[in-house]
Amino acid sequence: ILFLVYSAMAKSSLIEPDGGSLVDLLVPESERAMKISEAESFPKLTLTKIDLEWVHVLSEGWASPLKGFMREAEYLQSLHFNSLRINDGDPLVNMSLPIVLAIDDDAKLRIGSSTTVALLAPDSHLVATLTSIEIYKHNKEERIARTWGSTSPGLPYVEEVILPSGNWLIGGDLLVLDPVEYNDGLDHYRLSPKQLRIEFDRLGADAVFAFQLRNPVHNGHALLINDTRRKLLETGYENPILLLHPLGGFTKADDVPLRVRMEQHRKV
Amino acid sequence: ILFLVYSAMAKSSLIEPDGGSLVDLLVPESERAMKISEAESFPKLTLTKIDLEWVHVLSEGWASPLKGFMREAEYLQSLHFNSLRINDGDPLVNMSLPIVLAIDDDAKLRIGSSTTVALLAPDSHLVATLTSIEIYKHNKEERIARTWGSTSPGLPYVEEVILPSGNWLIGGDLLVLDPVEYNDGLDHYRLSPKQLRIEFDRLGADAVFAFQLRNPVHNGHALLINDTRRKLLETGYENPILLLHPLGGFTKADDVPLRVRMEQHRKV
Numbered sequence: 238i239l240f241l242v243y244s245a246m247a248k249s250s251l252i253e254p255d256g257g258s259l260v261d262l263l264v265p266e267s268e269r270a271m272k273i274s275e276a277e278s279f280p281k282l283t284l285t286k287i288d289l290e291w292v293h294v295l296s297e298g299w300a301s302p303l304k305g306f307m308r309e310a311e312y313l314q315s316l317h318f319n320s321l322r323i324n325d326g327d328p329l330v331n332m333s334l335p336i337v338l339a340i341d342d343d344a345k346l347r348i349g350s351s352t353t354v355a356l357l358a359p360d361s362h363l364v365a366t367l368t369s370i371e372i373y374k375h376n377k378e379e380r381i382a383r384t385w386g387s388t389s390p391g392l393p394y395v396e397e398v399i400l401p402s403g404n405w406l407i408g409g410d411l412l413v414l415d416p417v418e419y420n421d422g423l424d425h426y427r428l429s430p431k432q433l434r435i436e437f438d439r440l441g442a443d444a445v446f447a448f449q450l451r452n453p454v455h456n457g458h459a460l461l462i463n464d465t466r467r468k469l470l471e472t473g474y475e476n477p478i479l480l481l482h483p484l485g486g487f488t489k490a491d492d493v494p495l496r497v498r499m500e501q502h503r504k505v
Numbered sequence: 506i507l508f509l510v511y512s513a514m515a516k517s518s519l520i521e522p523d524g525g526s527l528v529d530l531l532v533p534e535s536e537r538a539m540k541i542s543e544a545e546s547f548p549k550l551t552l553t554k555i556d557l558e559w560v561h562v563l564s565e566g567w568a569s570p571l572k573g574f575m576r577e578a579e580y581l582q583s584l585h586f587n588s589l590r591i592n593d594g595d596p597l598v599n600m601s602l603p604i605v606l607a608i609d610d611d612a613k614l615r616i617g618s619s620t621t622v623a624l625l626a627p628d629s630h631l632v633a634t635l636t637s638i639e640i641y642k643h644n645k646e647e648r649i650a651r652t653w654g655s656t657s658p659g660l661p662y663v664e665e666v667i668l669p670s671g672n673w674l675i676g677g678d679l680l681v682l683d684p685v686e687y688n689d690g691l692d693h694y695r696l697s698p699k700q701l702r703i704e705f706d707r708l709g710a711d712a713v714f715a716f717q718l719r720n721p722v723h724n725g726h727a728l729l730i731n732d733t734r735r736k737l738l739e740t741g742y743e744n745p746i747l748l749l750h751p752l753g754g755f756t757k758a759d760d761v762p763l764r765v766r767m768e769q770h771r772k773v
């Protein structure tokens with residue numbers, strides 16, 4: 238679990254996003270047709286389900302200030318400093334996990350000297366483009382050792398995602414042509430940072446406290462949540478709002494499925 | 506090799522040490538007898554040759570702003586961020602290598618609830634004390650993985666220093682009672698940062714460029730050194746001074762010995 242308190246005496250929407258401005262990589266409706274038509278001539282890469290989830294994370298600014306999959310300079314900062322500063326003078330942002338896209342030797346050959354690629358969902362429909370690309374070596378042992386502090390067998394993300402992936406990483410500026418949806422009946426719960434800011438303002442929040450969890454809510458969680466609300470009220474906030482944030486995507490194999498957890502959260 | 510250029514339009518001694526002030530952990534002469542007498546009642550730890558070299562590094566401020574072997578908060582910062590900030594608000598300093606002192610289970614037991622220990626050189630003479638100590642777990646796999654980005658066998662410092670060392674790390678404030686000397690006929694070359702600053706001022710340096718190397722000086726090095734001097738003169742400096750800095754201590758098994766390299770440097 239992760240427990241965060243964001244607070245401001247003014248509107249919650251006034252809190253600065255990491256890196257200063259909200260990242261939104263979805264192409265404006267007016268440019269969509271043109272961008273899609275352009276992308277037809279680009280070399281194509283088919284994403285895995287997990288790659289597509291990272292496109293989602295990046296596209297709505299959850300990995301702000303990143304504006305695409307990491308190029309090597311960003312990757313090495315994340316790996317060595319657990320932090321990211323994209324341009325000299327920018328504020329330093331926590332970024333302990335590299336957000337990268339792996340490709341294999343064949344894909345690298347197919348891309349050749351192209352500076353752009355089109356990204357296809359696992360079902361082959363066009364999702365996004367990556368421009369001003371950079372391809373660099375995927376040193377898996379170093380990535381694993383520096384991310385986990387261990388190279389012992391049995392780490393699920395290592396064995397299921399990293400080891401089977403390609404020997405190269407491709408970074409660049411991401412432009413999302415088609416918003417990522419999961420069509421699992423839960424998409425209406427998936428608010429973007431921009432939508433959340435609007436919602437917090439609508440609710441008149443003067444503080445937002447977030448509770449992120451991988452499991453059903455239990456009594457200990459409820460105690461923490463209520464206690465935080467009480468402390469915020471005592472501190473002088475008048476309308477603290479809870480953001481209950483269940484983790485989707487890659488969780489443990491024996492975790493309660495997201496759909497069941499959402500149903501439980503709804504009832505709670 | 507490492508190649509650094511420090512420059513200032515004013516005296517080189519005006520360049521700020523990492524962290525703001527020069528670290529000097531040698532006890533003042535006037536307090537020495539008292540501190541030595543105090544240390545007699547402390548639990549004793551016998552240092553390895555390499556531990557003693559780290560005491561030397563720490564005592565003269567080469568690892569500024571560190572004032573002793575790392576406590577856990579400093580160790581984790583170094584391991585995870587390759588950087589160090591000792592107190593909130595301090596400047597962030599590069600520190601990619603943990604400077605730690607390992608002890609075994611017996612030593613931990615012997616220290617018990619003592620908050621101070623005395624450090625003995627390999628020949629058993631009293632060298633230093635460590636006060637306000639903190640003992641914490643030495644997770645060797647994590648240390649190796651995060652420092653080298655690899656856990657592959659064959660890394661000399663890993664196999665010769667880390668793996669045979671104890672399962673605990675001890676951090677604290679270091680006070681050096683007896684300046685570290687090697688009695689190898691080369692001690693007069695080993696200037697402290699404080700002595701170097703005095704020397705640069707004496708020479709009237711308006712820029713200092715440092716050349717650190719593990720090998721004898723070869724023609725490529727000489728070219729780099731002369732080229733740097735030329736560029737500094739072109740930039741407007743009038744008296745750039747070279748700091749030629751051969752590495753002692755832990756080097757590769759087949760490296761040319763320090764004594765031979767010093768002889769060569771002297772001739773050059």
